[in-house]
Amino acid sequence: xxxENELDAWVGHRLKDLRSERGITLxxxxxxxxxxVTHLSRLEKGHRQPSIGSLLQIARVYxxxxxxxxxxxEPEDYHLVRADDAVEHPGQDGQYTVLSxxxxxxxVIRVEVEPGKSTKDAKHAGExxxxxxxxxxxxxxxxxxxxxxxxxxxxxxSSKVHRLTNKSEKPATVLVASTAATMPMHHPVPSPKPRx
Numbered sequence: 001x002x003x004e005n006e007l008d009a010w011v012g013h014r015l016k017d018l019r020s021e022r023g024i025t026l027x028x029x030x031x032x033x034x035x036x037v038t039h040l041s042r043l044e045k046g047h048r049q050p051s052i053g054s055l056l057q058i059a060r061v062y063x064x065x066x067x068x069x070x071x072x073x074e075p076e077d078y079h080l081v082r083a084d085d086a087v088e089h090p091g092q093d094g095q096y097t098v099l100s101x102x103x104x105x106x107x108v109i110r111v112e113v114e115p116g117k118s119t120k121d122a123k124h125a126g127e128x129x130x131x132x133x134x135x136x137x138x139x140x141x142x143x144x145x146x147x148x149x150x151x152x153x154x155x156x157x158s159s160k161v162h163r164l165t166n167k168s169e170k171p172a173t174v175l176v177a178s179t180a181a182t183m184p185m186h187h188p189v190p191s192p193k194p195r196x
Contacts, residue, residue, distance in 0.1 A: 011070050011089070012046035018062055018069070019044070033057040049091050052109060053122035056178060059107070060124065066107040067098050086110075094119075099175075107178045111164070113137065118165040126179035128158040135172025138165045 019029060026044075030037045035054055042048040050058075059069045070089065081099050088095045094117055100108040110133070113119065130139070131153040139146045142160045156162065158178060166172040 009046035011050060012044045014070060015040075015050075015058065016044040018064075022062070029058070029061065032061040051091055051120045051122075052096055052111065052176070053120055053124065055091075056107060056122070056124055060126075065100060065105075066109065067100055070098060088112075105179070107176075109176045109178070111174045111176055113164060113166040113172045113174065115166055115169050115171060119163055121161050121163050122158070123161045124158050124178075126158050127155065128162070128176060128178045129153065129155045130164075130177070131175045133173040133175055135166060135170055136168045137172045137174060138167050139163075140165070 019026070026037045026040050029035075029040055033040070033054075035057060039048065039054075043050050043054065055066050055069060059066045062069070081097075086097045086099070088097050094114055095112040097110040098107070099110055100106060111119070113135075130148075132148045132150050134150050136147070136149045139148055139154060140161075140163045141156055142162075146154065148154060164174065
């Protein structure tokens with residue numbers, strides 16, 4: 001697996017390339033995502049690890065899946081992730097692994113939240129479903145706390161402010177499925193025109 005800094009740099013280059021292809025400024029992207037220009041700039045330079053919420057927001061603006069945002073595209077009719085080949089990415093929220101394919105209409109991400117850590121508050125169009133694979137987590141939805149243990153699942157409207165916290169002393173692994181990455185925005189950033 002690549003070193004953390006190399007992964008941050010690779011994702012940063014990818015984010016910058018996508019923005020350049022579409023011919024938009026950081027200011028425009030900031031207005032569309034609600035993420036500050038400073039933070040977006042640091043992500044593009046590889047100085048900051050993206051949170052899952054940030055990736056979902058950016059992917060949604062570009063009208064692509066999270067997989068297309070951070071991974072090479074595959075020419076196959078299907079997307080297979082073998083257990084030994086799954087690529088873990090370091091993020092602000094903990095380690096995450098994108099399991100859905102590039103053309104998917106749903107983002108499926110495995111998140112590993114370290115003891116005492118929380119994801120950032122997130123709020124984005126669409127629906128989200130999560131399933132606790134291991135550990136115990138506290139899920140906050142619009143100020144209401146819901147305790148979830150291994151085997152528990154929760155489906156909710158992701159336009160409500162939500163956050164995941166691991167209050168235990170062991171790591172927690174949560175599977176998240178979200179429609180946020182491909183929900184159209186009111187003014188989505190156009191795809192690049194094909195080169196001739």
